[in-house]
C-alpha cells in the first residue's frame with residue numbers, strides 16, 4: 099500500500115461526461131511518479147480528483163491508509179497535499195516573497211526559516227524577492243509556483259506540467275530541484291509533456307489514454323517498452 | 334504681490350476644494366474598487382450605501398446634541414463615526430448574507446450581481462426615505478473656519494484672503510489617516526496579503542488554504558468603514574441630502590475606473606484626478622487673470638471653460654475617454 103493512492107477513480111466536471119474512468123495512481127514517499135499521455139487524456143483531471151477539486155463518482159483517495167475522499171480541497175491541503183496547477187499557478191500581482199507567504203497561509207509558526215530554505219533551493223527567488231511575479235520570466239515563475247507549494251512542507255506534491263514553456267536548460271534545473279524535494283521524503287506526482295526527460299528522473303510512470311490507465315511501470319520499463327515508445331515518446 | 338494674490342485665488346476656489354472633494358470621492362472609489370476586486374461586481378448601491386451610513390451619523394449627531402454632548406470646536410459628527418460605521422457594516426453584512434451570497438455561491442456572472450445591486454440600491458433608498466426622509470439637513474456644528482479670509486488679510490496685508498473651512502481640513506486629515514491605515518493593512522498584514530491574493534487568483538488562493546468567507550467579511554468591513562467616513566465627510570462639508578449620494582456615483586465610478594478598477598491606490602488617486610478635473614474645468618478664472626495679466630489684457634468674460642451645471646459631464650467624459658483609450662486605468666498595476 100502506497101502513501102498516497104487514488105484507487106479506481108471515476109469523475110467528470112459537474113454533470114458532464116466522465117473524464118477519467120476507473121483510473122488509479124499512487125505514489126510513495128521519496129518517489130517521483132510521472133503521469134504521461136496525449137492532450138485531453140485526463141491527466142490534469144486525475145490530479146484535480148486526487149485533490150478533491152471534483153467529486154468522485156466512484157473510487158477513493160487514500161493518504162497514509164486513511165480514506166480522505168470526503169475531505170474538501172482545503173482540508174487536503176491542511177493534511178499536507180500541495181498542488182501546482184497547470185495554468186495560473188502564481189499570484190502575478192504579488193511579489194515573490196508574498197507568493198511564498200501566501201503559500202504558508204495555513205502555518206502559524208515562524209515562516210522565515212522555510213522561506214530561507216526556499217531561497218536556498220531557488221537562489222533566483224531570493225534575488226527577485228520584492229519583484230512582482232507577473233514581471234518574471236516563465237522559468238522563474240515556475241520556480242515561484244514550486245516554491246509556493248513547498249511552503250507548507252507538504253508530504254505529497256502534485257505538479258501539473260512544471261516545465262511547461264521553459265527552455266531545456268531551465269527544465270533540467272527544475273528537474274534537479276524536484277529531485278532535491280523528493281530526497282526530503284516527499285511523494286511527488288507530476289504530469290509531464292517532456293516524456294523522456296520526465297521518465298528518466300521518475301521512479302515510476304503511468305500512461306493515461308482517454309481517462310484510463312493504459313500502461314504503467316518503472317521509468318526504465320516505460321522508456322524501453324516498444325509500444326509506449328512508438329505511441330508516446332515519438333521514437 | 335499680484336502673483337501671490339493670484340495663487341491665493343486658486344487655492345481658495347480650486348485647490349483646497351478639489352483636495353476636499355477628491356478625498357471624499359477617493360473614499361467612495363476605494364469602496365467600489367474593493368468590492369469589485371474581491372466580490373467581482375460593480376456595486377451600484379455604492380452611493381446609497383454611503384448615504385445610509387451618513388444617515389446614522391446625522392441622527393446620532395442630533396441625539397448627542399440633545400444630550401448636550403459635543404466636541405467643542407470639532408463637529409459632534411466625529412464621535413458618531415464608530416456608531417454609524419457599525420450600523421453600516423451590520424447593514425452591508427445582512428444584505429450580503431440575504432442577497433449577494435446566494436448569487437456568489439451560484440457563481441452568477443458579474444452582470445447579474447451588478448443588476449442585483451441595483452435592486453439593493455432601490456431598497457436602500459426606500460429605507461433611507463422611511464427612516465429620515467428626503468429633506469436637506471445640516472449636522473455640522475463646532476467651529477466653522479480654521480482660517481477666515483478677513484483674519485488672513487489682516488495678518489498678511491494682502492488683497493485676497495485665504496479661507497480654510499474646518500470641514501476641509503477634517504476631510505483631508507481623516508482621509509489620509511483612514512487610507513494610510515487601509516494600505517498598511519492591505520500591504521503589510523497577513524490578512525491583507527490574503528485579500529490581495531484572493532483578488533489576484535481566486536483558485537490558487539483557495540488551494541493555499543485562504544478562507545473565502547473570511548476574505549468577503551473583511552472586505553465588507555473595510556469597505557464599510559471607508560464608505561461611511563466618506564459619506565459623513567461629504568455630508569459635513571456640503572450638508573446631508575440623502576439622494577445626492579446617488580448622483581455622486583458617477584464621479585466615484587469614474588475615479589475607480591480612471592485608477593484601474595480593482596486597484597485601491599489607483600482609486601485613491603483617481604478621486605483627486607476627477608475632482609481636480611471637475612473643478613479646474615468649471616471654475617471661472619476671471620479674478621485669477623485679473624491679477625496676473627497687465628491691465629490692458631484684463632479679461633472681460635468669466636473665463637470659464639464649462640458652466641458648473643456640466644460638472645457631471647466632466648466625469649462622464651473622462652470615464653468614456655479612459656474606457657476607450659486606457660481601459661485598464663491610467664496608473665500602473667492592476668488589482669489589489
Ligand SMILES: Nc1ncnc2c1ncn2[C@@H]1O[C@H](COP(=O)(O)OP(=O)(O)OP(=O)(O)O)[C@@H](O)[C@H]1O
Nearest residue numbers: 111114117135136137138139140141142143144184
Ligand atoms: N473545467 C472543465 N470543465 C469541463 N470540462 C473540462 C474542464 N477541464 C477539462 N475538461 C475536459 O476534460 C478533458 C480532459 O482534460 P484534462 O485537462 O484533464 O486533460 P490533460 O490530459 O491534462 O490535457 P493536457 O495535456 O492538454 O493538459 C478534456 O476533454 C477537457 O475538455
Ligand SMILES: [Mg+2]
Nearest residue numbers: 141142184258
Ligand atoms: Mg493538463
